[in-house]
Structures are given as structure tokens and as C-alpha cells.
Amino acid sequence: MRRLLALAATMVALAVGPAAAEWPVTTFTLDNGLEGVVIEDRRAPVATHMVFYRVGGADEPAGRSGLAHWLEHLMFKDADTAVEGGFSALVAANGGQDNAFTSPDVTAYFQRIASDRLGFVMGLEASRMRDLEVGEAEALTERDVILEERAQRVENDPSGRFGEQRSAAMYLNHPYGQPLIGWRHEIAKLQLADALAFHARHYGPDNAVLVVAGDVDPETVERLALEHYGDIPSIGAVPRERVSEPPHAAPRRVLYEDARVRQPYVMREFLAPTRRTDPERAAALEMLAAVLGDGLNARLQQALTVERELAVATGAWFAGSARDYGEFAVYAAPQPGVSLDEIEAAMDGVLETFLASDGPSAEEMERVKTRWRASWIYSQDSQSTLARRYGHGLAIGMSIEEIEAWPETLQAVTAEDVMEVARAVLRPEASVTGRLQAPEGVEG
Amino acid sequence: MNLRMAAAALAFALLPPPPAEAAAEVQAIETPGGIEVWLVEAPEIPMVALELRFGGGASREPAELAGVTRMMAGLLDDGAGDLDAAAFEAAADGLALRFGASAGRDAVSVSARMLTETLDESVELLRLALTEPRFDADAVERARARQISSIRSAGTDPSALASRAWRAALFPEDPYGRPLSGDEATVARIDRAALVAARERALDRGDLAVGIVGDVTPDEAAALIDRLLADLPETRRDPLGPAEFAETRELEIVELDAPQAVARLVQPGIGRDDPDFFAAVVMEHVLGGGGFASRLTQEVRVERGLTYSVSSFLARWDRAAVLGAQVASDNARVAEAIAVIREEWARMRGTGVSEEELDDAKRYLTGAWPLAFDSNAKIASALAGFMSEGLPPDYLVTRNDLVEAVTLEDVNRVAARLLTPERLQVVVVGQPEGLERTDGGAD
Numbered sequence: 001m002r003r004l005l006a007l008a009a010t011m012v013a014l015a016v017g018p019a020a021a022e023w024p025v026t027t028f029t030l031d032n033g034l035e036g037v038v039i040e041d042r043r044a045p046v047a048t049h050m051v052f053y054r055v056g057g058a059d060e061p062a063g064r065s066g067l068a069h070w071l072e073h074l075m076f077k078d079a080d081t082a083v084e085g086g087f088s089a090l091v092a093a094n095g096g097q098d099n100a101f102t103s104p105d106v107t108a109y110f111q112r113i114a115s116d117r118l119g120f121v122m123g124l125e126a127s128r129m130r131d132l133e134v135g136e137a138e139a140l141t142e143r144d145v146i147l148e149e150r151a152q153r154v155e156n157d158p159s160g161r162f163g164e165q166r167s168a169a170m171y172l173n174h175p176y177g178q179p180l181i182g183w184r185h186e187i188a189k190l191q192l193a194d195a196l197a198f199h200a201r202h203y204g205p206d207n208a209v210l211v212v213a214g215d216v217d218p219e220t221v222e223r224l225a226l227e228h229y230g231d232i233p234s235i236g237a238v239p240r241e242r243v244s245e246p247p248h249a250a251p252r253r254v255l256y257e258d259a260r261v262r263q264p265y266v267m268r269e270f271l272a273p274t275r276r277t278d279p280e281r282a283a284a285l286e287m288l289a290a291v292l293g294d295g296l297n298a299r300l301q302q303a304l305t306v307e308r309e310l311a312v313a314t315g316a317w318f319a320g321s322a323r324d325y326g327e328f329a330v331y332a333a334p335q336p337g338v339s340l341d342e343i344e345a346a347m348d349g350v351l352e353t354f355l356a357s358d359g360p361s362a363e364e365m366e367r368v369k370t371r372w373r374a375s376w377i378y379s380q381d382s383q384s385t386l387a388r389r390y391g392h393g394l395a396i397g398m399s400i401e402e403i404e405a406w407p408e409t410l411q412a413v414t415a416e417d418v419m420e421v422a423r424a425v426l427r428p429e430a431s432v433t434g435r436l437q438a439p440e441g442v443e444g
Numbered sequence: 445m446n447l448r449m450a451a452a453a454l455a456f457a458l459l460p461p462p463p464a465e466a467a468a469e470v471q472a473i474e475t476p477g478g479i480e481v482w483l484v485e486a487p488e489i490p491m492v493a494l495e496l497r498f499g500g501g502a503s504r505e506p507a508e509l510a511g512v513t514r515m516m517a518g519l520l521d522d523g524a525g526d527l528d529a530a531a532f533e534a535a536a537d538g539l540a541l542r543f544g545a546s547a548g549r550d551a552v553s554v555s556a557r558m559l560t561e562t563l564d565e566s567v568e569l570l571r572l573a574l575t576e577p578r579f580d581a582d583a584v585e586r587a588r589a590r591q592i593s594s595i596r597s598a599g600t601d602p603s604a605l606a607s608r609a610w611r612a613a614l615f616p617e618d619p620y621g622r623p624l625s626g627d628e629a630t631v632a633r634i635d636r637a638a639l640v641a642a643r644e645r646a647l648d649r650g651d652l653a654v655g656i657v658g659d660v661t662p663d664e665a666a667a668l669i670d671r672l673l674a675d676l677p678e679t680r681r682d683p684l685g686p687a688e689f690a691e692t693r694e695l696e697i698v699e700l701d702a703p704q705a706v707a708r709l710v711q712p713g714i715g716r717d718d719p720d721f722f723a724a725v726v727m728e729h730v731l732g733g734g735g736f737a738s739r740l741t742q743e744v745r746v747e748r749g750l751t752y753s754v755s756s757f758l759a760r761w762d763r764a765a766v767l768g769a770q771v772a773s774d775n776a777r778v779a780e781a782i783a784v785i786r787e788e789w790a791r792m793r794g795t796g797v798s799e800e801e802l803d804d805a806k807r808y809l810t811g812a813w814p815l816a817f818d819s820n821a822k823i824a825s826a827l828a829g830f831m832s833e834g835l836p837p838d839y840l841v842t843r844n845d846l847v848e849a850v851t852l853e854d855v856n857r858v859a860a861r862l863l864t865p866e867r868l869q870v871v872v873v874g875q876p877e878g879l880e881r882t883d884g885g886a887d
Contacts, residue, residue, distance in 0.1 A: 093804040152704055
């Protein structure tokens with residue numbers, strides 16, 4: 001069943017003033033459970049084809065960290081596409097580009113290609129959804145590749161190591177605390193049989209979301225989807241059940257020292273709700289991050305870089321797009337001659353003053369909403385951003401209505417909402433404060 | 445089972461090449477004020493993307509003030525006219541104007557995104573930023589602190605160290621060999637007068653390229669550009685001569701205590717005006733530019749698992765071009781990765797590419813071309829780039845014909861003439877094992 005969801009321009013116009021053109025979005029569901037979303041952006045004769053699976057790093061069995069991501073790599077080695085260069089070479093030889101990514105909640109595969117070749121990439125993607133066949137030797141070589149990837153992304157970068165340690169300290173129980181790429185000692189022991197079992201259990205049409213954006217019409221997409229994905233049997237996917245966090249009762253501190261650090265910084269992260277678990281509060285947190293830390297007129301910048309020249313950089317962010325838990329953070333990097341103690345005290349001062357106040361002024365609320373609105377409108381200029389927004393949202397269990405309500409929810413946030421959520425989330429006992437610095441004696 | 449075979453059959457039966465692109469239609473207009481502008485009308489979204497490319501980049505800054513062009517570009521949105529940095533940001537926020545300027549070696553680029561409904565006010569604010577930036581003392585000190593912080597961090601970042609090392613090794617006497625950010629000493633020296641001079645050097649209509657894409661008509665675009673740029677001077681700059689490459693290429697190891705080594709292998713490349721340019725583009729694609737399908741990825745990553753990422757690149761600036769490869773690998777295995785890359789360089793020079801590789805590369809290159817232009821902002825930026833390289837306005841459409849025209853003979857000729865596997869400048873950052881200094885070699 002297809003339905004026209006929104007020419008959402010009217011909705012945005014009501015909420016925020018200037019209208020953004022939005023592309024028509026429609027959905028369908030095949031009998032085997034595959035959900036499809038079509039975003040018609042007809043500006044150029046290209047299409048973005050994405051398949052999101054409702055499985056990610058946080059769904060790995062204990063002791064197998066990195067499995068979801070390794071499987072993502074192995075999907076490019078499916079025997080069905082066993083030519084030199086594999087899957088990607090076939091896409092490339094048809095003038096397309098492809099890649100994939102794994103997050104704690106989803107694994108997604110995508111191609112961008114001339115829109116008249118949509119059926120071709122669907123055929124390839126369907127073939128590796130149906131089953132996966134990879135040789136043992138090839139799989140183990142790819143495991144070496146992942147170890148190199150880990151070295152490149154994490155071990156060769158002090159900030160990467162630091163982030164891994166902070167996450168592990170943040171989560172007392174939930175698997176978001178383990179690194180997506182995996183711990184080195186666990187990656188080194190991953191077996192092909194684990195990956196194939198993971199594929200069989202989680203990769204199937206009833207555990208996937210198909211997104212096609214670009215110069216396409218919904219009828220054609222549905223017909224092609226039926227042709228290529230329609231006869232893949234369901235796997236009997238069941239909703240994910242994950243462990244949850246107990247109440248956090250103690251502030252945690254992480255000190256990571258590395259001789260390569262030349263710019264120390266302090267980062268404090270708080271456990272927070274997400275867009276899926278609590279959209280109103282997530283929207284208020286988005287605004288709180290902007291009031292505190294987005295741009296020169298934000299509280300932290302004003303206090304730490306304008307009024308006193310303490311910080312090289314400072315800011316705040318909210319990561320609220322994960323399925324189960326979000327994180328809210330403030331950070332500051334001191335100028336030479338300013339210690340981490342000093343900068344952390346100054347950062348605390350900003351938060352204390354803010355929490356003791358009546359909250360953001362009307363002018364501040366207007367500032368952050370306008371800033372956010374501009375980002376939203378300009379995001380319409382990117383086909384892949386839109387495709388990801390829908391695909392990721394659906395794959396973590398949000399409905400289309402919930403995904404599309406986001407701009408309205410944000411614009412409805414009041415100063416009182418911001419204060420309420422600030423007091424609820426900025427609690428020391430639900431926080432991790434991390435410091436990244438060079439060991440004493442190393443030139444900073 | 446049979447479905448699976450059907451999928452495989454489909455996979456191997458390559459479809460015919462896509463139809464000629466009905467790509468964006470580029471209009472070349474000259475404003476009443478005499479400025480050439482390339483425009484694509486795109487009324488679908490109520491926004492306008494603008495790209496200005498001023499041909500006065502960091503190569504023209506004094507060596508003792510290296511980094512001043514970059515700092516100047518970053519300060520353009522930090523206060524202008526009567527507005528200090530905070531007031532300027534508030535004004536830009538109120539209009540939903542997004543803009544940034546960045547310094548390259550040959551040019552300073554300004555990219556802006558504006559909403560149609562606040563276009564006039566946005567253009568006025570942008571004009572103010574380009575013509576009357578304040579360079580207030582407090583904003584300058586913030587920018588200096590950021591730049592010095594990033595220079596220090598780059599001092600232990602393997603990729604940044606590797607890039608800096610190969611540039612310095614290839615161009616010992618040319619500004620191309622200097623880091624864009626300068627160093628701590630040169631940045632400490634930058635004062636307001638130096639920033640004002642850098643702005644005057646860069647923001648000049650003498651060598652300007654303009655791309656604009658969005659919800660505007662040609663007349664509106666012309667008026668907008670004239671208002672924006674009328675106050676800037678138009679000076680003919682003396683061209684800088686071609687950059688000189690170093691005579692010797694020796695292995696250089698930059699010691700860094702890190703588990704993984706990062707290597708770069710570079711040699712002179714090929715200019716846009718060379719008749720074999722597209723043959724070289726195809727050759728480089730097969731060698732290491734084509735992602736998973738490339739020879740380097742196959743040999744270094746897929747076959748041996750020596751790396752997560754290996755690729756080649758063709759880089760070109762106004763006065764030099766470079767062909768290179770990059771790889772990151774365990775300290776114990778990086779020597780093997782470098783040896784494999786060198787072998788592939790030699791194999792390509794000796795035997796060139798196959799007919800099938802040529803066809804695959806052409807299909808990829810022509811197919812991927814329109815994919816790179818799927819947003820207004822990307823098209824605006826590309827148009828300014830084409831204009832500054834002296835390409836025609838319809839290059840967006842005709843470029844694929846130039847790729848299609850490349851023959852096997854062309855590719856193999858350029859491979860034999862261009863590639864110098866025995867004379868690669870190799871730099872390695874880390875603690876590589878089993879590499880001798882003679883490895884790079886001079887001939």
C-alpha cells in the first residue's frame with residue numbers, strides 16, 4: 001500500500017516561516033516485510049539506493065565486539081559477485097559509487113548511480129541479502145584489514161582512544177559502551193561462522209528498510225523492489241531487546257594521557273534521552289546545546305573566549321539519534337598557559353550560572369531556532385542526507401510521522417522546556433568527565 | 445539457487461553506457477559591471493548557492509608571514525563594517541546566511557548559501573565581509589590561538605606530518621612546499637597590517653571566477669554579483685612561474701611513536717593542459733583511484749590485508765601537478781606495502797592496462813561524473829573551478845566525451861611516459877621496520 005505522506009512544505013512554513021521545498025515522500029511494504037521509502041528529488045538523473053538493516057554493533061553477542069562491522073566488510077566479498085574487485089567493481093563498472101556503514105543500531109549499504117540503473121543495483125543488493133558466501137581465507141584477510149582500520153581510526157589517534165575509554169565509562173550495562181569497531185583482542189578471534197550466523201539471523205527483508213531517493217517515480221521503485229526483493233523469504237525477525245542502564249549514581253572521571261597530545265581538552269558527557277525515546281526532551285536538548293555552545297554568541301563561547309581568553313575552542317553537542325540512549329556534552333580546550341583545572345572550573349561556572357537562572361532569553365531562543373531552521377532548509381540540498389534521515393529513523397523503530405514531526409517539535413520548544421531538561425540531564429552523577437592530555441614532562 | 449545464478453548473470457551482463465547527461469544547463473552571462481558569471485537556474489529549493497574563487501592564494505604571501513592568507517580568510521566572518529564579531533554572527537543567523545572563506549595555495553574561495561527570501565540582505569552582509577572586514581584585536585587573537593593549536597596538533601598527526609613532509613621534499617624552493625597554516629613563528633608575527641595586506645592581495649577581481657546556482661534569474665544574478673563585487677579592485681597580477689621539483693628523491697622517515705605507519709609516494713603529475721591529461725586520469729583510476737576495483741586496493745588490501753586504505757591521487761595546482769599514493773599500515777608491514785605499490789607502478793608502466801580495464805574505468809568515470817553534482821552548492825563550486833581553469837561553460841556536459849575519446853594506446857603511452865617507479869619520493873611517518881634510506885633513490 002502506498003500513500004502520499006507529505007509535501008511537507010506547508011508544515012515547515014507554518015512552524016518556522018520561510019518555506020523549504022521538500023521532496024514528495026511515499027512508502028510501501030512488500031508481503032515479505034520489506035519496508036520501502038521513496039523520496040522524489042528530480043533535479044538530476046541519479047538515484048541513491050540504500051538498504052538499512054535493523055542490526056548494529058550493540059546487537060553483537062558478548063565477546064564478539066566488532067562482528068557487525070566485520071560482516072559489513074564481508075558483504076562486499078559475496079561469491080555471487082566474485083569478480084576482481086567484487087561487488088564494488090560491478091557497481092563502478094556501471095558508473096556508480098557504493099559504500100556501507102555500521103552504527104551501534106543499524107548497518108546500511110548504499111549505491112549512487114544513474115537512475116536508469118536502479119534495477120541493476122537492486123539485483124546486486126538482493127543477492128547478498130538472500131545469502132552470503134565467503135571463503136575462509138578471504139574472510140581472515142579481511143579481519144587483518146579491520147585490525148588495520150582499528151589502528152588507523154583509533155590507535156593512531158589519541159582522540160580516538162580517549163573516546164573509546166569515555167564510552168566504556170559512560171555505560172554501566174548497555175552495549176553502547178563497547179567500541180563499534182571492536183576491541184582488538186576480540187576482533188582477532190572473530191570467526192567466519194559467527195559472521196554467517198549473524199547474517200542468517202539479522203539480514204532479511206522483514207528486518208530491513210529500503211530507501212530510494214532521486215529521479216525516480218514511486219510506482220517504478222515498488223515494481224523493481226518486488227521484482228528483486230519480493231521473493232526473498234522472511235527471516236522471522238523479532239523486535240530487538242537490549243539491556244538497559246541502571247540509575248547512574250556516581251560521577252565518573254577518565255584521564256587519558258598520550259605523549260602525542262598537543263592540544264589538551266576536557267569533555268563532560270551526560271546520559272540523555274533520544275529523539276525516539278523522548279522527542280520533546282530531545283528537541284529541548286538540541287536547543288540547549290545551541291544556547292550553550294553553538295557559535296560566538298553562545299554561553300560557553302561568550303564566557304570562555306570573549307569575556308576571558310581562556311579557551312581555544314569550546315562548545316556543546318547533543319547526539320540524540322541513537323535508538324536507546326543519547327549523550328549531551330560540553331567541552332573546552334584551553335589556551336597555552338591555562339590549565340585543565342582552570343578551564344574545567346570556568347566551564348562548570350557557566351553551567352552553574354545557567355542552571356541557577358531563569359533560562360535562555362527570548363532573543364537566545366529566537367537565535368537558536370533560526371540557526372537550526374537554516375540548517376534544515378539547506379539539508380534539502382543533499383539527497384543522501386535525506387535518504388539517511390528516513391532510513392535511519394525507520395530502522396531504529398521510529399515511524400514516518402515521528403521522523404517528519406521533528407521540525408515542528410523543535411520549533412515548539414520553549415525556554416521553560418530547555419530549563420526543565422537542563423536540570424534533568426545535567427546531573428553530575430549521570431556524567432563522565434574526560435581529560436585528554438600529554439603526560440607531565442612532555443612538551444605540550 | 446537459480447535466483448542466485450540469475451543475480452550473478454545480471455551482475456556480469458553490464459548494461460550499455462547511460463544516455464548522455466541532461467545535466468544542469470549552464471548560462472554564461474556578463475554582468476553590466478563586466479564580471480563573467482556562470483549560472484544554473486534551480487528554482488526547486490528557495491535558496492542560492494554562490495562560489496567565488498579569487499586567484500590570490502597563499503603562494504603569494506611572504507614566507508616570513510606564512511599562514512596569513514589562511515588566517516585572513518577565517519576572519520572574514522568575524523566582524524565587518526559597524527558589526528563586531530558577535531553582532532555579525534547574529535545578523536547572519538537572522539538571515540540564515542551561511543558563508544565561509546578558505547585559503548588554498550592558488551586561490552581564496554568564498555562559499556555562501558542564502559535563502560531567496562533574504563537574498564538582498566544576505567548579499568549586503570556578504571559584501572560587508574569582503575570589503576570591510578574589521579580584523580578586531582580580540583578576533584585576531586582568537587584566530588591566532590586556533591591556528592597555533594592546530595599547527596601543534598598537526599605536529600603529532602601522522603597524516604598531517606606525511607603531507608607536510610612530501611610537499612617540503614618535492615618543492616624545497618617553492619611556496620607549494622610550505623604548510624598553508626604556516627608555523628608557530630610566522631603565525632606569531634601576523635599583525636593587523638599583514639591581514640589587511642593579505643585581504644588586498646587575495647580579494648581582487650583581477651583573477652576571479654564566479655559560480656552561482658539556485659532560485660535566481662540571470663538578471664537577478666547579474667545585479668547581485670555587481671552589488672557584491674563592485675567595490676573590489678581589479679588588478680592584473682604577474683603570473684608566478686611553474687614550480688620547480690626537487691632534483692633528488694630520497695626516502696624520508698619522520699619518527700613518530702605510533703603503532704601504524706603512514707606512507708606517501710609521490711612524483712610529478714600531469715597538467716590539465718597536457719593532451720594526455722584524460723589518458724592519465726583513466727590510467728590513475730585503474731592504478732589506485734577506483735576504490736575497491738583498483739589495482740592498489742586489490743594487491744595491498746584484498747590480497748594481503750596490509751592496510752585498511754590505499755589509494756592513488758592526481759593532484760594539480762596552477763603551477764605544478766603531482767601523482768601519488770597513500771597507505772597506512774602496521775610498522776612491521778609498511779615496507780611490504782610500499783614495495784607492492786612500487787611494483788604496481790612498474791607493472792603499469794611496463795604493460796599498461798587491458799581493454800577491459802579501460803572500458804570499466806571509462807564507464808565508472810563517466811557515470812560518476814554527474815553523481816558529483818547532486819547539490820546546488822557542489823555545482824556552484826564546480827563552476828567556479830572550471831572557470832578558473834579556463835574550461836568552457838559546457839564542460840559539465842562535454843567532459844564525458846573527452847573521457848570516452850581516450851584509447852588504449854593513449855593510456856599505455858602516458859603510463860610509459862609519466863610513471864617513474866624508481867624515482868618516487870617516499871615519506872613514512874611512524875617507526876617503520878625494514879626500510880633503508882637508499883629506498884627512494886635518485887637516478
